[in-house]
Amino acid sequence: QARLVESGGGLVQAGGSLTLSCAASRRVFIDYAMGWFRQAPGKEREFLAAIIWSSGGTNYADSVKGRFAISRDNAKNTVYLRMDSLKPEDTAVYYCATTSSLTTDERRYKYWGQGTQVTVSS
Numbered sequence: 001q002a003r004l005v006e007s008g009g010g011l012v013q014a015g016g017s018l019t020l021s022c023a024a025s026r027r028v029f030i031d032y033a034m035g036w037f038r039q040a041p042g043k044e045r046e047f048l049a050a051i052i053w054s055s056g057g058t059n060y061a062d063s064v065k066g067r068f069a070i071s072r073d074n075a076k077n078t079v080y081l082r083m084d085s086l087k088p089e090d091t092a093v094y095y096c097a098t099t100s101s102l103t104t105d106e107r108r109y110k111y112w113g114q115g116t117q118v119t120v121s122s
Contacts, residue, residue, distance in 0.1 A: 001025065002111050004096050009116030012086055016120075020081040022096030022113060031098035034079040035109060036070060038092035038118075045095075047104040051079060059102035086120045094118050 008020040035050035049070040097109035
């Protein structure tokens, strides 16, 4: 049974940091890469970052480059998103998903988690 479970969301003050985790089952782990997206209320889903399981190669959205860092632990089938210098505009539901490349196109992502809420207070 394919499943992705995000965790680590919560309330954080502006300027603070938060690390999200995405635990993947064996079924979804065999995909080539994983990505992180977010969706704020009333806005479209936004690509943040992606990583290749085997090589660790990454792709970042310009909007988060330098603040967010994606990483993975292959032994734990887990992908992380470290978020620094958080802003109120970062408030959103954050999702992880599986894909076959470092694409930014959400249509190319196959399996999605349920999401975890991140709220940044000012």
